[in-house]
Amino acid sequence: MDAVEQTARIGCEGLIRKILGYDPNADIALIERAFAVARDAHASQKRDNGEPYLTHPLAVAGILAGFRLDVASIATALLHDTVEDTGVTYDALQAKFGRTIADLVDGVTKLTRLELQSDRTKQAENFRKLVLAMSRDIRVLIVKLADRLHNMRTLHHVRRSDRRERIAHETMDIYAPLAGRIGMDRVKTELQNLAFAELETEANSTIQARLNYLRGQGADVIEEVRLELARICREAGVALIEVIGREKSPFSIWEKMQRRNVAFEQLSDIMAFRVLVPSREDCYVALGAVHAGYPVIAGRFKDYISTPKANGYQSLHTGVTLRQPRNQKIEVQIRTPEMHDVAENGVASHWVYKEVPGEADGTQDPGVNTVISSLRRLRWVQDLLEIIENSAAPDEFLENTKLELYQDQVFCFTPKGQLIQLPRGATPVDFAYAVHSQVGDGCVGVKINGRLMPLRHELQNGDQVEIMTARGGTPSPSWERFVVTGKARARIRRHLAQTQRETHLDAGRAALARAFRREGVDGSEKVLDAALKGLKCASRDDLYVAVGNGNLAPKDVVRAAYPELRQGGRAPRMIPGLQHPATGRAGAGPGGMALVGLGAGISVHFAGCCHPLPGDRIVGIVAQGKGITVHTAGCQTLESFAATPERFMDIDWDYESVAKPGSNAGARAGPGEIHVGRISVIAANEPSMLATLTNTAARHDGTVVNLKIVNRQLDFMEILVDVEVRDLRHLSSVIAGMRGTSGITQVERARA
Structure with a gap:
């Protein structure tokens, strides 16, 4: 036996010991057979770091054994690359291991084949297949996550930087959110941190250095606070199991910095503590002890025990401030050991790891394994399947599923008390589609907590939402601009x-x-x-x-x-002025800053659908005989020109001419140049509200030039306001001023 085979054998024996540690009755012969097939199939292959390829499937199997998964999943991990990379066939696997394992390997293989493509359409098709596969058996996703986790741990061995970046982006965009949706928080956090280290190397290094510095300044802070929390709980009579203290991960720190737009030094809650107690009742007793022992931070308490997250997560969250002299803010999570297991390992914590009768040959009754059948009915998986049906193009499907995956949730109720979980920022239209697609299609109005509100209103935790419908109703095109769930957007589109x-x-x-x-x-x-x-x-x-x-x-x-x-050949259609695109400046549009990327003498018009302003990313659309129409890059009108890409022009604002006092263009488009921005406002229906709006705009150096009430109800009104501003930053200042004005409930830039 050579050194390589001996190392592999040692790895297999370690894997078997780990499995027997949680399942003494496991079918070890199945694991041995799977190891033998993988060893022979990968015998001549090497990884990027020069190690035998077999180390990878062994590592993936070890990760799954750490989650206490069933032997079918672990055998799949050992075999997951055999069909893709070797001469082993599906039929051979089915003959040797049964239909269940062969199907699991086949599901993972189909995804891997498409992962090798960098094209976005292929990535979307990859994810579509993943959703379909995991809807049949969630173990496909769990094996895939373990495979991706080990690949990310060894990503630094990949030589090509573009390939490393592609894998990291895919991990951050798809696999980390998927891990979160099935509750595998430990996997999600590690995937995010590994991808973050590759994609934002400098930011990651800076945060790590700052954390190391803080550890040096107060190495015992976490331990001291941990002991203090334990003492407070015991003195209150809490049957305490354990208090765990930790720093937040580099990625979560960076994400919070980006979300709050603050520097690292301004973050006060980079420490988190978990209090483990024996029972659900003890959780609330411990919460009372913590709140009695420290000043509570308002708005930071969340009860995920009485209203669990969609992935089954349960815990009490609260924020408190430590006593002087520390005066630091910390987050405290209180849960039982069972809740902690679910929080860390998600669906894997529910898994029936003992052999299901008949599973080895694929003949088991579909109702035998209640875990598999319940996981197949996960609501969010069914929502993704509905998005597949409603999305026309792969790119659209990928966009909508990403919306569905990234969710900081709010909890709302139907009039009958049914709990509906939605992402933060959701509107009544999202709520209606979450209840049922037909309810969403027929939605015409909404009552929130008994009051009529606009359909674009942002829902809050605890809202009671009553959707009013009309027979034969259809979605409004304007809804697409404010819905936030992928399911609603796919149905509307x-x-x-x-x-x-x-x-x-x-x-x-x-x-x-x-x-x-x-x-x-x-x-x-x-x-x-x-x-x-x-x-x-x-x-x-x-x-x-x-x-x-x-x-x-x-x-x-x-x-x-x-x-x-036909009367002879037809000359190609020519668009005047575009045969030799110039890089010089075009004249400014009506009242606008000069533009770069146009030929001389071309007429320029600014689109009325999106009202582009200096600071926006813009594109030009060629209209024969009418010159160029300028749109913002995100304008939805551009979708109607997707079939004629030759009409698009790459243009931009001429910022340089503004910065040069001596230039002619700068004289025409100086800092005081006026543009019109459009704002959508939802405000209380009060006699003085219009005066309040115009005065607020004036206080921020903006002039209201047009105003239209588009919807007026007893309690509120929706208003479109055209304001003269200098640029995007000036418009943002006007919007911020309006948001801080009493009686105005919502302000955003209008897109139509």
Whole structure:
């Protein structure tokens, strides 16, 4: 036995000891067979660091054994790369290990194949397959997370920096949030920290250095506070098990710095403590002891025991301030050992690790393993499946699922008391779609805590929400601008796409009928069907839509159907002034700063849908005979031009000319140049409110030039306000002033 095989054998024996430690009756023969297949299959392969490839599946299996998973999952970990990287086939695995393990390996393999692609569409398809796979058996996701965790731990061995960055981005965007959604907080935190170290190397090093400095300044602070908390709890008669103290992770510190826009020195709660007690009742006794022992920080208490998170997480959270001389803020979490296990390991803590009868050969009754069946019914997994059905394009699916994964939750109630969990910032429309898709589609109004409120109102914890619906109601296009859940956005976009397609289809059919009549030729369905291939349209309806949305000219369809009508070759369509794009400055738009990236003499117009301001990222859209229309880069109107990318122009504000006092452009577009920004305001329906709005704008050096009340109810009104400002920063100052004004409940920049 050579050294490599001996090392592998030692690793396998260690894995078996770990499994027997929590499951003495485990099928060790299955693990031995899986190890033997993996050893032979990967015998000649090496990892990026030069180690035998077998070390990777062994490490992944060890991670799963640490979660006390069943032997089928651990065997899958040992075999997860065999089909992808070696000559082992699915049929061979099924013959040797049964259908269940073969299906698990196959699920992980399909994902890995697509991960090798860096293209965003492939990434979206990868994630789509992951959602479908984990909806059938959540163990596919758990094995995948363990695989990704070990790959991230060894990421520094990957030589190509672009590949390291891609893997880190994918981990941060998809796998860490997924780990959080199934409650595996320990895995989520480690994935985030490893990805953060790769993506933000300098920030990570700075935070680590600062933490090391603080440890040196007060190495015993955490231990002292831990002992003090334990003493306070015991004196209050709490049956204490343990108090654990820790620093918050570098990524969570950086995230809080970004969210609050503060420096490290301004953070006061970088320490967190966990108090473990025997029972649910003891949690509340311990909470009383902590609140009696320290000043409480207002607004920091959260009860996740009475209202658990969607992933099953339960705990009491509170924030307190230490006594003088420390005067530091700390976070305290109070829970039972069982709650702590769920908080750290999520669904893995519920797993039935003992062998399920018939599982080895894949013949078990689907109802035998209650854990698998309950996990398949996870509400958020079902929401992701619905997003798959409603999303038209892979990129759209990826965007909507990311919205669904990143959630700081609020808890609201239906009039009958049903608890609905939503992400922070959710609106009544998100609530309606969370209740049911048809409720969302038919939503026309809302009562929150008995009062009529606008549909864009931001929900708060404990709100009672009553959705008012109308039969035959349909989603409004404006909803897409304020909903925050992926499920709501996917459903709204699907409806809008269907409506738009029907409109284009009718318009295209009518336009073609007119074009064929003008030429005096037959425009029957048979004639159109014969022309489909040459026009690169899959069906007759697609042809009508292409004509209706302007991608095909009716006369081109007629000439494709009747080639004899062509009168010689057609010259390519030319757009004046764009044959030789200049990098010089164009004249400023109406009242606007000069722009870079336009040719001389081109007419420029600012879009009324998004009201671009200096400071916004902008793009230009070419309109033949009308010059250039300037939009913000995030303007939703741009989606209607997606099929004609040649109309997009890369332009920007000419900031340099503003900075040069001697330049002509600077004279035209100096710091005092005026632009119009549009603001959407929700305010109390009071007689003095309009005067308050205009006075607030004036106090921040803004002039109201137009004002429109778009919705007026008994308690509130929605108002669109056009304000003359210098740039984006000036508009933000006006918005901030309005947000701090009594009677105004919501202010945001309007996008239409």
